[in-house]
Amino acid sequence: MAVPPEVLLDLLVRMVRIREFEEAGGRLMEQGKIPGALHLYVGEEAVAAGVCASLNRDDYLTSTHRGHGHLIAKGGDFKPMYAELFGKAAGYCRGKGGSMHIADLDLGMLGANGIVGGGPPIAVGAAWTAKRRGRGQVAACFFGDGASNQGTVHEAMNMAALWELPVVFVCENNLYGEYTRQDRHQTVADVAERAASYGMPGVVVDGMDVMAVHEATHEAVARARSGGGPSLLEAKTYRYFNHIGISPTSSYRSEDEVAQWRARDPIETFRQVLAKDGVLSLEQSDALRARVRSEVEEAIHYAEESPLPDPDTLLQDVYSEPAASATGGA
Amino acid sequence: MTTAAVRQANYREAINEALRGEIERDPDVFLAGEDVAGHEGSFGASAGLLAAFGPERVVDTPISESGIIGMAVGAAATGLRPVVEVMFIDFIGVCMDQVLNQLAKMKYMFGGKARLPVVVRTTCGAGVRVAAQHSQSLEAMLCHIPGLKVVMPATPYDAKGLLISAIRDDNPVVFIEHKLLYRIQGEVPEEPYTLPLGVAEVRRPGTDLTIVSWSAMVHEALAAADELAQRGIHAEVIDLRTLSPLDAHTVLTSVHKTHRVVVAHEAVKFGGFGGEVAALIAEEAIDYLDAPVVRVGAPFSPVPFSPVLEDAWLPNRRQIVEAALRTMPARTGA
Numbered sequence: 001m002a003v004p005p006e007v008l009l010d011l012l013v014r015m016v017r018i019r020e021f022e023e024a025g026g027r028l029m030e031q032g033k034i035p036g037a038l039h040l041y042v043g044e045e046a047v048a049a050g051v052c053a054s055l056n057r058d059d060y061l062t063s064t065h066r067g068h069g070h071l072i073a074k075g076g077d078f079k080p081m082y083a084e085l086f087g088k089a090a091g092y093c094r095g096k097g098g099s100m101h102i103a104d105l106d107l108g109m110l111g112a113n114g115i116v117g118g119g120p121p122i123a124v125g126a127a128w129t130a131k132r133r134g135r136g137q138v139a140a141c142f143f144g145d146g147a148s149n150q151g152t153v154h155e156a157m158n159m160a161a162l163w164e165l166p167v168v169f170v171c172e173n174n175l176y177g178e179y180t181r182q183d184r185h186q187t188v189a190d191v192a193e194r195a196a197s198y199g200m201p202g203v204v205v206d207g208m209d210v211m212a213v214h215e216a217t218h219e220a221v222a223r224a225r226s227g228g229g230p231s232l233l234e235a236k237t238y239r240y241f242n243h244i245g246i247s248p249t250s251s252y253r254s255e256d257e258v259a260q261w262r263a264r265d266p267i268e269t270f271r272q273v274l275a276k277d278g279v280l281s282l283e284q285s286d287a288l289r290a291r292v293r294s295e296v297e298e299a300i301h302y303a304e305e306s307p308l309p310d311p312d313t314l315l316q317d318v319y320s321e322p323a324a325s326a327t328g329g330a
Numbered sequence: 331m332t333t334a335a336v337r338q339a340n341y342r343e344a345i346n347e348a349l350r351g352e353i354e355r356d357p358d359v360f361l362a363g364e365d366v367a368g369h370e371g372s373f374g375a376s377a378g379l380l381a382a383f384g385p386e387r388v389v390d391t392p393i394s395e396s397g398i399i400g401m402a403v404g405a406a407a408t409g410l411r412p413v414v415e416v417m418f419i420d421f422i423g424v425c426m427d428q429v430l431n432q433l434a435k436m437k438y439m440f441g442g443k444a445r446l447p448v449v450v451r452t453t454c455g456a457g458v459r460v461a462a463q464h465s466q467s468l469e470a471m472l473c474h475i476p477g478l479k480v481v482m483p484a485t486p487y488d489a490k491g492l493l494i495s496a497i498r499d500d501n502p503v504v505f506i507e508h509k510l511l512y513r514i515q516g517e518v519p520e521e522p523y524t525l526p527l528g529v530a531e532v533r534r535p536g537t538d539l540t541i542v543s544w545s546a547m548v549h550e551a552l553a554a555a556d557e558l559a560q561r562g563i564h565a566e567v568i569d570l571r572t573l574s575p576l577d578a579h580t581v582l583t584s585v586h587k588t589h590r591v592v593v594a595h596e597a598v599k600f601g602g603f604g605g606e607v608a609a610l611i612a613e614e615a616i617d618y619l620d621a622p623v624v625r626v627g628a629p630f631s632p633v634p635f636s637p638v639l640e641d642a643w644l645p646n647r648r649q650i651v652e653a654a655l656r657t658m659p660a661r662t663g664a
Contacts, residue, residue: 096439110408122407158394318437
């Protein structure tokens with residue numbers, strides 16, 4: 001398909017935004033400035049960018065523990081994102097959720113999820129609402145090769161297929177479930193094969209190639225919007241860092257393997273293509289990266305300076321009504 | 331003198347009327363679960379609803395409990411008001427992640443920005459010879475999860491009013507129906523009405539001791555109170571109706587008056603919700619107590635199959651009477 005230059009640029013911007021956000025976030029975590037653990041999306045940017053470029057603002061998305069990239073690609077704002085990672089009141093979740101539960105319902109982003117395989121049944125529910133409303137909304141459901149072994153993924157695929165719901169299942173196969181290689185946690189190499197069990201299309205794409213992801217998603221989203229039901233897209237991708245943080249040390253995988261995947265870096269590859277095709281010169285993409293980097297720095301500054309949550313908010317939002325009437329004991 | 335006869339209905343019909351009324355009233359409400367549509371519910375609670383509202387509002391699901399709860403979470407977070415059925419509370423083990431980590435926590439984790447108006451209807455209770463995986467009372471486990479409300483009606487009147495309130499509530503509510511109660515009759519007005527969640531009911535006023543109970547065990551407590559009355563002991567019987575949030579005020583007010591307490595539930599006593607009630611009284615009213623709080627609950631075993639064993643397992647009115655007598659002062663000259 002002929003892709004207009006503004007769409008190509010948009011894909012690059014989404015990927016660069018994810019990369020810069022994540023690398024800076026990882027450094028802050030390693031420095032102890034961001035509490036807890038971050039699961040970084042670096043290396044997998046083409047998947048979120050390629051998928052979300054086909055989504056509208058009012059489409060839904062369920063995410064994973066590695067969820068920052070999905071929110072950024074769906075249109076998430078750096079400031080409340082970093083504020084949430086710092087545990088600040090100005091965060092997307094007012095400091096209650098953190099990295100693993102970051103969400104923006106206004107963007108249809110129904111949350112990162114600390115439970116592997118927690119999201120797919122929720123995507124079915126969102127797609128149920130979409131079908132009931134009949135406005136052509138879809139739900140994109142991200143999960144990993146690890147989650148593809150959870151029963152919830154199969155329950156969700158079966159239900160979505162049964163009810164012909166507008167779900168695009170996106171398996172981000174980064175070859176490892178935490179630290180366990182795919183061939184040691186499942187027998188099939190292509191998770192997409194499992195789509196056949198539910199009578200829906202299953203497609204394997206190169207998850208390092210943003211255009212390939214975009215084209216495959218475009219088709220799956222069009223099918224879902226027009227009432228054609230769910231699809232499964234499997235993107236072969238790679239996590240540059242470990243399960244948590246920015247350390248690349250790898251007792252469970254070879255340096256050679258990491259280097260081979262890094263040589264196919266989705267951002268570098270794509271910006272070379274854009275330069276060769278005369279869409280964006282290398283200098284222009286360098287400038288884009290610098291702009292995003294200063295936006296990241298500004299957002300980090302904002303988050304660091306913004307106030308911590310008031311301890312009085314501890315019991316807020318356990319229930320819809322005021323906490324006092326919701327707690328059990330006197 | 332004439333009195334308007336209040337219509338009689340059973341617990342199952344009361345549930346059915348609440349569902350019917352709410353599905354009709356609010357286009358966002360739908361019912362989903364295993365065999366709820368074509369088969370009209372394993373206990374008949376959704377009789378006639380598929381015919382009345384069609385398959386978009388009354389939905390048969392695959393046997394996929396995690397999928398069912400997750401579907402409810404996703405549908406609720408995007409604006410609908412699902413009522414989903416987990417056929418037996420025992421099956422909540424299959425979908426506990428979706429209940430515990432998704433449904434109960436989403437609002438809080440998202441800083442209040444999600445609304446989760448979900449009712450999970452399920453059934454509890456022993457006595458129908460279906461053994462260890464279809465007979466449990468697991469309410470304590472659910473009450474331990476912040477974010478959920480837990481409702482256990484004991485009468486047809488309460489079942490209808492509390493279910494309507496649960497459906498209209500913006501929080502996740504686990505609504506537990508005791509399977510032995512479906513056939514009990516009671517006064518149930520035909521028109522819709524709501525009862526507040528978190529408000530207990532004094533079923534029988536009394537002065538000598540308080541029996542706190544809920545769900546089917548309320549009826550055992552009332553029978554025990556009858557027996558105690560024959561011995562000149564006037565027991566007050568409180569039906570909690572909602573366990574979370576707990577109506578501490580009604581319990582403590584009664585303790586201030588009677589100074590003696592028995593807490594009776596069908597669930598296994600160890601780790602049961604009765605311990606929470608006893609702890610509340612110990613923390614807030616120990617100076618009012620004239621005797622230790624006594625709990626009545628099932629022994630610490632799975633529910634057995636053989637009727638003779640199951641009957642031996644089930645807590646009953648006799649045990650409540652014995653517990654009550656243990657709280658009373660030894661009578662001199664008896």
